[in-house]
Amino acid sequence: MTTPHSQETHSARLLASATDVWQAMQEHRFVVDIERDRLPADAFTRYLSYEGRFVETAMAIFGYALVKADTIAHKHWLIGVLHALSTEQVPYFERTIAALDLPPSYHDVPLPAAVSAFDSGMLDIARNGTYEEVIVSMLAAEWMYGTWCTRANRAPASNPFVREWVALHAEPTFLGQVQWLRAQVDGWSAQRFDFERSSTIFRKVLALEIDFHSAAYGG
Incomplete structure (x- = not known):
């Protein structure tokens, strides 16, 4: 017996289930400004200072996934993700940050509430x-990220740092990582895939991302 959702993948x-927040993020001012090559320099600097500090959290998140993974193949892939974070994004x-001459003390500047909420919310999950x-x-x-950066990468920004950041999220390694995550979710049995809980988390992350990117504009 089939159900209305039996022909859909879990990721689909x-x-x-999150069309509204997905579109809100895809059409976010930060995204549109990059696509139209008009992102204010101060907004990008703020974003970098926040995102740069989040990379450590991202490594912790994938570290938790590594510990909780149930097969050696999954663990091996996640080790590769951690390697990419440390050898591509950290550098x-x-x-x-060195080129933009941010002060060494920027690490000590209190984060806006939306940025702290994103960091703590993701780490809590x-x-x-x-x-x-x-x-x-x-x-x-x-x-x-992979979706909007692939789109933005078709018309590279004039700012070389913005251009490189977008390209990092539109290149085959990162997009392959997205496909791996989708394949993980799509490969779960109906019993393993808790749609209600997963949908709640999916929507929560996108909402946190919206607020995180809004914080780049200050105020």
């Missing part, structure tokens, strides 16, 4: 959630 169902932030919940949370974040 998650996306359909990008170190290089860019990873620390206290199941393997499945961690995977769903990262799918929401990385699928969102």
Whole structure:
């Protein structure tokens, strides 16, 4: 017997359940400003200072996923993700922050509430959630980035640092990571996939991302 959702993948169902917040993020001022090559320099600097500090949290999140993964193949892939974060994204932030001459004390500046909420919210899911919940949370974040960055990368920004950041999220390694996360979710049995819980997490992450990117404009 088939159900209305039996022909849909789990990831497609998650996306359909979050159309409003997904579109809000895809049409966010930050995204549109990059696509139209008009992102204010101060907004990008703020964003970098926030996102650069979040990379450590992202490594912790994937570390929790690594510990909770149930097969050696999954653990092996997640080790690769951690390697990419440490060898691609960390150097990008170190290089860019140095080039922009941000003061060494920027790490000590209190984060806006929306940025702190994003950081703590994502870490809480990873620390206290199941393997499945961690995977769903990262799918929401990385699928969102991969989608708009692929679009923006077709018309590269004039700012070389913005251009490089977008390209990092539109290149095959990152997009392959998004596909791996989707394949993980889509491969779960109906019993393993808790749609209600997964949908709640998927929507929560996108809402946190919206507020996080809004914080780049200050105020």
